[in-house]
Amino acid sequence: MALPIYTETRYRIWHYSYLIICGSVFFFLIAPLLVIFPLSFNAEQYIHFSDKMLALDPEGFSLRWYEEMIYGTKNSWSQAMKNSLNIAFFATIGSTVLGTLAALGLSSRYMPYKALIMSILISPMIVPLIISAVAIFFSEAKFGMTSTFTGVVLAHIILGTPFVVITVTATLSGFDDTITRAAASLGSNPTNTFFKITMPLIAPGIISGALFAFVTSFDEIVVIMFVGGPGQMTVPYQMWIGLREQLSPTIMAVATCLIVMSTLVLVTMELLRRRSQRIRGLAV
Numbered sequence: 001m002a003l004p005i006y007t008e009t010r011y012r013i014w015h016y017s018y019l020i021i022c023g024s025v026f027f028f029l030i031a032p033l034l035v036i037f038p039l040s041f042n043a044e045q046y047i048h049f050s051d052k053m054l055a056l057d058p059e060g061f062s063l064r065w066y067e068e069m070i071y072g073t074k075n076s077w078s079q080a081m082k083n084s085l086n087i088a089f090f091a092t093i094g095s096t097v098l099g100t101l102a103a104l105g106l107s108s109r110y111m112p113y114k115a116l117i118m119s120i121l122i123s124p125m126i127v128p129l130i131i132s133a134v135a136i137f138f139s140e141a142k143f144g145m146t147s148t149f150t151g152v153v154l155a156h157i158i159l160g161t162p163f164v165v166i167t168v169t170a171t172l173s174g175f176d177d178t179i180t181r182a183a184a185s186l187g188s189n190p191t192n193t194f195f196k197i198t199m200p201l202i203a204p205g206i207i208s209g210a211l212f213a214f215v216t217s218f219d220e221i222v223v224i225m226f227v228g229g230p231g232q233m234t235v236p237y238q239m240w241i242g243l244r245e246q247l248s249p250t251i252m253a254v255a256t257c258l259i260v261m262s263t264l265v266l267v268t269m270e271l272l273r274r275r276s277q278r279i280r281g282l283a284v
Contacts, residue, residue: 033259040065040252047249065253077254080238087149087234088217091156095213098157099164100206104194106165107172118169122162129222132159137226147229155223160213167212171205204272211265219258 003015043062044050052060069077102121106114124132136155137146145151175198183193199206221236228237235254242251 036252036255036259039249040256042249042252045249047247047252065249068248068250069253069257076233077235077238077250080233080235083232084218084234084236087152087156087232088214090153091160091217092210092214094153094157095160095164095217096206096210099161099209099213100168102161102165103168103172106169107175118165121165124159125162133223133226136223140227146227147232149232151227152224152232155227156217156220159220159223160216163212163216164206164209167209168202168205171202175201204275208269208272211269215262215265218261 003012007015038049038053039047041061041063042048042050042053043060043064050060071078105111106118111117133155136158140146140151140155145154179197179201180193183197184190188196218234219236221234221240224232224234224237225240228234235258239251239254242248
């Protein structure tokens, strides 16, 4: 946004200095990620910028590593991708349901000990992940749920629920309770009121929380190393094994796909945030 013509010189200097600082920080954070994109198209089997790539020779670029990621048999990337999507899908559903219900309870004026319950619910975000992984492992080991699909999904639900609780609670903080009271006065039962009035208004917060839970489950590696088995090999776990045993440019191709997916998720959440503001009349 352009500055007004009557803006003083010192404020103009600060404004443009602020933009330069923000741009520099953004470049500092994003620049390392940009290196991954060209390396994923390397035609050679080593992770480096070849002479042909530096000379922008078309022979130095190839899609062979993306083909290896999808159709390759040496590294089961396709199976790891299926496992990650399946686990993240069911973990997202569980986290969204539990997190939304918890947020609705915490938003009630009659809920006692809100601060204590909230701190317990978001503790998986605060406690170091390695500690959570050990606790989940010993808890599930008692019931024989380690190295099972159900055990991994439950572990990821524990990690994803706090994100849903926070986003839905933030959305409910601007929710007008008089709407639900008006619906009750007209004879609507609580279930009908929630699905037809409350849920459409807080849907952006629920979807944002679900996206956070999905990304958290999809990118998780520490817990899967404790509670997962060979049948629950996920993409991050496969990348970790590849980095330790055989460094292949296929990892760069997978990393590029993950970066693109994360970017799309962030853009979607920003669009949902703006939609939520327009619904509540906070933005034009």
